[in-house]
Amino acid sequence: MTSSQVPITSSELANLWMAYQEKTMVLRILEHFIEHADEEGKQLLQSHFNDAAKNIETIKSIFKVEGAVIPVGFTENDVHKGVPKLYDFMFDIMYLHMMTKVEMSLYALFTGMAYRKDIKDFFIKLTAEAQQINGHATSLLLKKGVLSRPAFVSMPTEAKFVKDKGYLGGFNWFSETRSLNTVEVSLIHHAIETNLVGMQLMIGFAQVAEDKEVQDFLVDGMKLSRKIEIDLGEFLRQSYIEPPATHAGKATASKIAPFSDKLMMYNTSLLCSFGLGSNALGGAFSLRSDLPAKMALLAKDIFTYAQDGGKIMIKKGWMEEPPQVEDRNQLTK
Numbered sequence: 001m002t003s004s005q006v007p008i009t010s011s012e013l014a015n016l017w018m019a020y021q022e023k024t025m026v027l028r029i030l031e032h033f034i035e036h037a038d039e040e041g042k043q044l045l046q047s048h049f050n051d052a053a054k055n056i057e058t059i060k061s062i063f064k065v066e067g068a069v070i071p072v073g074f075t076e077n078d079v080h081k082g083v084p085k086l087y088d089f090m091f092d093i094m095y096l097h098m099m100t101k102v103e104m105s106l107y108a109l110f111t112g113m114a115y116r117k118d119i120k121d122f123f124i125k126l127t128a129e130a131q132q133i134n135g136h137a138t139s140l141l142l143k144k145g146v147l148s149r150p151a152f153v154s155m156p157t158e159a160k161f162v163k164d165k166g167y168l169g170g171f172n173w174f175s176e177t178r179s180l181n182t183v184e185v186s187l188i189h190h191a192i193e194t195n196l197v198g199m200q201l202m203i204g205f206a207q208v209a210e211d212k213e214v215q216d217f218l219v220d221g222m223k224l225s226r227k228i229e230i231d232l233g234e235f236l237r238q239s240y241i242e243p244p245a246t247h248a249g250k251a252t253a254s255k256i257a258p259f260s261d262k263l264m265m266y267n268t269s270l271l272c273s274f275g276l277g278s279n280a281l282g283g284a285f286s287l288r289s290d291l292p293a294k295m296a297l298l299a300k301d302i303f304t305y306a307q308d309g310g311k312i313m314i315k316k317g318w319m320e321e322p323p324q325v326e327d328r329n330q331l332t333k
Contacts, residue, residue, distance in 0.1 A: 024073030091249035103130035199225035204251035
């Protein structure tokens with residue numbers, strides 16, 4: 001039996017479905033960004049747009065062959081053409097930089113959950129495309145001076161092993177807490193860098209949301225993003241490292257929505273999921289007890305916020321249901 005004759009598994013169906021949701025959303029956002037981009041940025045945005053459009057068609061064709069219904073995802077009804085730009089200088093590339101980070105993580109995970117060769121190859125392709133675009137976005141942002149590099153440190157001259165249990169400490173009131181190691185700095189920097197873009201995204205979304213309940217939710221997201229940046233930034237400051245910051249990519253004063261409330265809520269939900277994953281990673285790889293504790297508290301806040309968003313999406317009829325496993329209890333009644 002060839003791989004094309006083997007039905008797709010439940011995990012492959014689920015991951016293709018999730019990829020379809022994410023890709024159709026990104027397509028709509030890129031449409032707005034491309035409309036207002038400068039020539040250099042437009043080429044990069046258009047390249048990712050073209051890749052996304054092709055990949056959406058690939059997912060559709062797989063679903064058709066397998067006899068699965070095509071998801072709704074996000075359509076031309078979720079983007080409004082001809083409206084003023086919602087974000088200022090370089091935010092479009094900053095968003096692309098952030099979302100390709102999400103895609104690299106997501107599609108690498110999906111690759112490991114695929115068993116049929118054509119599905120695995122497809123997710124490998126998606127991962128490679130995200131990596132390539134992320135690399136171009138990083139180079140452009142550095143070239144424009146709007147992306148902060150992580151802190152430089154002195155290179156180690158010898159390999160060392162931890163000898164003191166105090167290395168794991170972080171809550172000792174009677175002695176100084178050790179400085180962060182480079183693993184901890186890298187994870188904190190990543191979390192803050194992503195969160196800064198997310199905060200500007202929330203600010204813009206909150207300005208243009210049409211539904212008051214959605215707007216209030218997005219305002220709460222702005223406040224949560226600010227709290228995360230301040231709390232994690234303090235860890236860097238304690239080690240005399242300045243947290244990442246940028247002068248670019250601010251929300252404009254526009255009050256006209258380029259996107260539907262449904263799309264903005266989904267994008268927020270996706271970033272919450274990514275934030276929970278990043279926090280879990282940061283906590284797992286930190287050897288200083290106060291950092292995982294803080295990450296856990298922030299994860300609780302993010303989880304509660306994500307749940308509130310899910311309730312709003314269900315209430316408004318915006319949460320598309322993933323493919324369901326057969327309910328054997330109902331079928332055997």
